[in-house]
Amino acid sequence: MITLKNVSKAFYSASASAVHAVRDVSLSVKQGEIFGVIGRSGAGKSTLIRLINLLTTPDAGEVIVDGRDLTRLDAPQLRAARREIGMIFQHFNLMSSRTVFDNVALPLELIGRPRDEIRAELDKLLALVGLTAEAGRYPQQLSGGQKQRVGIARALASQPKVLLSDEATSALDPETTRSILELLQRINQELGLTIVLITHQMQVVKQICDRVAVMDAGRIVESGDVLSVFRAPQSEVTRTLIGDVISLELPESVRQRVRRRIEDRNGNGHPDHLLHLLFIGDDVDRPLLSEAVKRFGIDFNILHGQIDEVQGQGFASLTLLANGSREALDGALTLLREHNVTVEEINHVL
Numbered sequence: 001m002i003t004l005k006n007v008s009k010a011f012y013s014a015s016a017s018a019v020h021a022v023r024d025v026s027l028s029v030k031q032g033e034i035f036g037v038i039g040r041s042g043a044g045k046s047t048l049i050r051l052i053n054l055l056t057t058p059d060a061g062e063v064i065v066d067g068r069d070l071t072r073l074d075a076p077q078l079r080a081a082r083r084e085i086g087m088i089f090q091h092f093n094l095m096s097s098r099t100v101f102d103n104v105a106l107p108l109e110l111i112g113r114p115r116d117e118i119r120a121e122l123d124k125l126l127a128l129v130g131l132t133a134e135a136g137r138y139p140q141q142l143s144g145g146q147k148q149r150v151g152i153a154r155a156l157a158s159q160p161k162v163l164l165s166d167e168a169t170s171a172l173d174p175e176t177t178r179s180i181l182e183l184l185q186r187i188n189q190e191l192g193l194t195i196v197l198i199t200h201q202m203q204v205v206k207q208i209c210d211r212v213a214v215m216d217a218g219r220i221v222e223s224g225d226v227l228s229v230f231r232a233p234q235s236e237v238t239r240t241l242i243g244d245v246i247s248l249e250l251p252e253s254v255r256q257r258v259r260r261r262i263e264d265r266n267g268n269g270h271p272d273h274l275l276h277l278l279f280i281g282d283d284v285d286r287p288l289l290s291e292a293v294k295r296f297g298i299d300f301n302i303l304h305g306q307i308d309e310v311q312g313q314g315f316a317s318l319t320l321l322a323n324g325s326r327e328a329l330d331g332a333l334t335l336l337r338e339h340n341v342t343v344e345e346i347n348h349v350l
């Protein structure tokens with residue numbers, strides 16, 4: 001649905017050196033998916049999303065949406081192409097002098113749709129976003145979540161094929177964020193709309209994205225389906241961002257406890273092995289650890305961990321201390337690995 005090929009954009013100013021906001025980015029978004037772009041502040045996310053509807057013109061590269069290279073269109077063609085691409089923003093960008101109804105109606109007025117058609121269309125749109133009762137209110141009389149619902153309805157008014165979302169939930173509290181993300185997911189499923197959303201919150205990616213690209217300093221440093229990226233993050237930026245929602249690092253207090261325990265044992269008995277385990281999907285529900293205990297006589301002591309859901313699948317990150325002979329431990333590790341548990345021995349972090 002959307003393909004960017006080697007797209008770059010730099011900003012030049014007289015006083016400072018050039019800022020290469022987007023560097024040689026290629027990516028492809030499939031029809032009907034929710035594609036997330038995540039990165040820290042200044043990574044180039046907003047610039048990238050504005051390149052998709054050519055609000056920003058690239059210095060180099062191709063921007064292909066629904067089969068057409070937008071960089072090759074003349075002004076009227078580009079205006080028509082942009083109607084197929086809706087956009088929502090962090091600060092909603094509503095017109096304060098217009099009611100909810102008139103804000104949503106604006107794109108339809110601009111293309112000269114008759115009033116009765118607009119009314120019929122608006123009835124549907126306002127019902128879809130749950131704002132039928134607020135049609136006559138003004139933006140300053142709405143909550144943040146309601147304002148974003150207006151933004152979404154307005155973006156949908158021209159029946160786009162693609163919806164671009166630039167930090168649409170960043171100004172909202174966690175509960176409102178969840179409800180807006182649920183609305184986006186419903187729109188994606190019911191209308192088959194392709195959604196590209198950019199965010200600095202892994203929580204957003206975790207909740208609704210099918211695939212994700214991680215941006216850092218203008219480049220895409222890794223991308224893939226969300227579960228794979230969570231399972232095996234390739235870059236430090238990605239690890240840090242995932243760490244916001246699932247704790248991958250062992251807290252210092254836990255490390256100290258383990259160090260003390262190892263000192264206390266002072267070489268007696270079998271050595272302790274610090275293990276990090278990632279369970280994904282159905283394996284979260286299997287009694288694999290108790291099976292390892294029974295079969296290999298290993299002792300496990302859970303130190304730290306979290307169980308969550310990513311893309312509707314169970315996802316558990318556990319750090320534990322295992323005690324047993326080397327052979328018993330190897331047997332247990334093989335059992336776990338045979339069931340697709342990612343196991344790492346991490347004594348080196350102590």
Ligand SMILES: Nc1ncnc2c1ncn2[C@@H]1O[C@H](COP(=O)(O)OP(=O)(O)OP(=O)(O)O)[C@@H](O)[C@H]1O
Nearest residue numbers: 011019021039040041042043044045046047048200
């Ligand atoms: N119109 C512009 N003129 C000059 N520099 C710009 C312009 N737009 C963006 N930049 C610069 O490009 C870089 C990337 O900015 P961009 O807004 O794309 O980042 P971002 O990932 O969206 O950040 P944030 O999470 O803070 O919104 C920044 O260094 C920014 O200062």
Ligand SMILES: [Mg+2]
Nearest residue numbers: 045046047167
């Ligand atoms: Mg931005």
